Amino acid sequence: MYGFDLSYMIMIGFFMLIGWLVSRRLKNVFNEYSQIALSSGLSGKEVAEKMLRDSNIFDVKVISVEGQLTDHYNPLDKTVNLSHDVYHGRSISAAAVAAHECGHAVQHATAYTWLGLRSALVPAVNFSNKAMNYIFFAMIIFGAISSMYNQILLVIIILQAAITLFSLVTLPVEIDASQRALVWLNTSRITKGEEQQQATTALKWAAGTYVVAALASVTTLLYFVMQYMGKRD
Numbered sequence: 659m660y661g662f663d664l665s666y667m668i669m670i671g672f673f674m675l676i677g678w679l680v681s682r683r684l685k686n687v688f689n690e691y692s693q694i695a696l697s698s699g700l701s702g703k704e705v706a707e708k709m710l711r712d713s714n715i716f717d718v719k720v721i722s723v724e725g726q727l728t729d730h731y732n733p734l735d736k737t738v739n740l741s742h743d744v745y746h747g748r749s750i751s752a753a754a755v756a757a758h759e760c761g762h763a764v765q766h767a768t769a770y771t772w773l774g775l776r777s778a779l780v781p782a783v784n785f786s787n788k789a790m791n792y793i794f795f796a797m798i799i800f801g802a803i804s805s806m807y808n809q810i811l812l813v814i815i816i817l818q819a820a821i822t823l824f825s826l827v828t829l830p831v832e833i834d835a836s837q838r839a840l841v842w843l844n845t846s847r848i849t850k851g852e853e854q855q856q857a858t859t860a861l862k863w864a865a866g867t868y869v870v871a872a873l874a875s876v877t878t879l880l881y882f883v884m885q886y887m888g889k890r891d
Contacts, residue, residue, distance in 0.1 A: 666881060673874035680870050684863040688727075691750040691856050692743065698848050702744040702752035709760040709842055710738070718763045720756075722746075729755050731762035733777060738763055750849070754857040757843050758864070761835030772830045783824040786817040793817075811886040818879045825868075825875040832868050836861040 700708070706720045718736045722745040723729075729740050738759045744752045765773040793814060840858055843849040849857050 669877060669881060673870065673877070677867070677870045677874070680863070680866045684867060685727075687860050687863050688751045688755075691754070691860055692747060692752065694750045694853075694856065696748050696750060696753050696848070697850055697853060698753075699748055700753065700848065701746055701748050702740050702756035703746070705753045705848060706738050706740065706756040706760050708846070708848070709757055709839075710763060712842065712846060713760070713764050713767065715763055715767050718767075720745075729759050731759045731766070733762075733766045733773075736763070736766075750853055750856045751860060753843065753848055754839065754860045757839035757848075757857075758835050758861055760842075761838035762831075764838055765831070765835060770831075770834065772827055772834070776824065776827045776831050779820070779824045779827060782820045786820040790814065790817050790821070808886065811882060815879065815882050815886060818875070818882055822872075822875040822879045825872040828868055829865075829872055832865055836865060 703720050703722075710716070710718055710720070718738060720738045720740065722742055723739045725741055726743065727741065729744055731738050738756070740756055740759065744755045746752075762773065764770075793810065797810075840854070840861065843857055844854050
């Protein structure tokens with residue numbers, strides 16, 4: 659069957675394992691730090707609202723959403739969406755996550771270039787992910803027609819390139835949001851001493867998930883490019 663040889667399956671399995679290990683460590687770190695009360699006594703909601711005020715942002719709302727690790731900033735309706743535990747929590751984890759998401763709000767308010775680029779890539783990435791799923795499903799069920807394999811590979815490369823670009827652009831966006839969060843947490847004295855180190859550790863592991871995703875995406879793109887060049891020889 660074309661496109662799904664052993665080396666490809668090993669590569670996918672390797673990054674799935676690494677991603678799982680990093681994700682597991684991230685959850686353990688956040689669970690550990692969620693048990694450590696913040697000395698300032700502020701909830702995630704209060705931390706977020708204070709960071710927004712200190713950043714002179716008054717048109718962004720802080721709301722609670724369902725789920726775990728579902729925290730995100732929505733630039734379309736200007737909302738900082740915090741999971742229940744973060745919204746109500748008064749822990750190191752809650753403060754770190756709330757400040758990180760507000761970091762994205764600050765990026766939006768200051769027209770941070772990488773955030774604008776990532777937002778512009780969202781439609782292309784959504785299309786690429788759906789198209790790739792359809793192509794791989796069809797290849798599994800029907801196989802690839804030998805005479806069309808190069809053309810199919812070229813389409814896959816183009817789609818994967820869009821996904822890879824998005825993954826790479828996401829890295830500076832997420833790292834910058836964490837840096838903004840940590841600087842503010844320190845200067846505002848929301849976290850002090852060891853609390854600052856714990857918040858830094860938590861956000862570093864969160865960034866690790868994006869690093870693994872980017873590496874996996876780049877490796878996958880290179881794999882398909884090599885397959886395409888090999889088939890042309």
